[in-house]
Amino acid sequence: MTSRPPELRLGPPLRFATELVAWVATPWALWSHSVVLAIVSVVVLIGLPIVFSTPGDKAHVVIPVPGWATIALVLLQFAAAVASSWAAWHPVAGAVVVVLVAAAVVTEAPRWRWLLTVGPAR
Structure with missing residues (x-):
């Protein structure tokens, strides 16, 4: 297994652009329904990936999780966007x-594909 996941050159910028859309559009969509829910959405969308990450995928890991959990967090961002x-x-x-x-x-x-090969966090 490699120490860093393989990524296409456009992968990180497109992922960041999508995350940015989720961070802006989600509270925007929720604000008229509930200000509290809008704020919580930002905390969840930004906070969860900061706290939970797969070793080898990020330089600084607060709470290690298996690769499938990182994929789930990315899919949450994409769905929210x-x-x-x-x-x-x-x-x-x-x-x-x-x-x-x-x-x-x-x-x-x-x-x-690389993240799916990373087993449970230790």
Whole structure:
């Protein structure tokens, strides 16, 4: 197993762009329903990946988790970006976000394959 996951050159920028959309669109979509829920959504979307990460995937690991958990956190970000962009913004923006997420999923595939080989955290 390699020490770092393989990633396509566009993988990290597309993943970050998608995370950024999730961080902005989710509280935007939730704000009119519940200010508390909007704030909690930001804490969850930003905080969980900071606290829980797979050894070898990040330089600093607070609480180690297996690779599948990191993939689940990324998928949570991607799902939040798509659902929230459609709820908060014009449908054209939602469609652009769907294309962004699809591109991010394609570029994430090598990293996800590597993450699936990383066993339970120790």
